[in-house]
Amino acid sequence: DAGVIQSPRHEVTEMGQEVTLRCKPISGHNSLFWYRQTMMRGLELLIYFNNNVPIDDSGMPEDRFSAKMPNASFSTLKIQPSEPRDSAVYFCASSLPGGQPQHFGDGTRLSIL
């Protein structure tokens, strides 16, 4: 079975540019989570969806961040405009309902110059 698939694996872009991160969850998983990981702040939950509906976006740092899940097999996290402090590894994870194990994608390493 394919795991959670994230793209791109690495992204380097200049400040002010729009960045779009993509995630394909494991088929059949109806919960999807976006995390950001930095040395300073650790692993932070940004937003999570259940059955394609955003449940809690309180972790989204600013209005520059937005996330969508148009269908059960695809989600995006967008940053517009990007800033150097957004540099981090962004993980997407999915799980079955009811607090089951979360399966993480390989992450997107984002560098904003």
Next chain:
Amino acid sequence: QQPVQSPQAVILREGEDAVINCSSSKALYSVHWYRQKHGEAPVFLMILLKGGEQKGHDKISASFNEKKQQSSLYLTASQLSYSGTYFCGTGNAGGTSYGKLTFGQGTILTVHP
């Protein structure tokens, strides 16, 4: 609130044992343990649900003390492959049905030959 893990780091020789603790200031419904190797995604180890149960596989086990709102991860007869950063993720009653977790800051475990 983020759960607190202790110790922050531990260094072992192969064959030695270690305990990693995870404490929460909020009532817990579940505790998840993950291991992350450098440059890789977190990988699920085990889930413990309220009820004070203990779980284990191979030489890694964990306990959950609901009253103390804490969990401990036990690594016995450590192997080189155990090296990595260990995270606990706590689920509180309110977010449990959707699987929302709050992760601790991580414990860096290094096993030397």
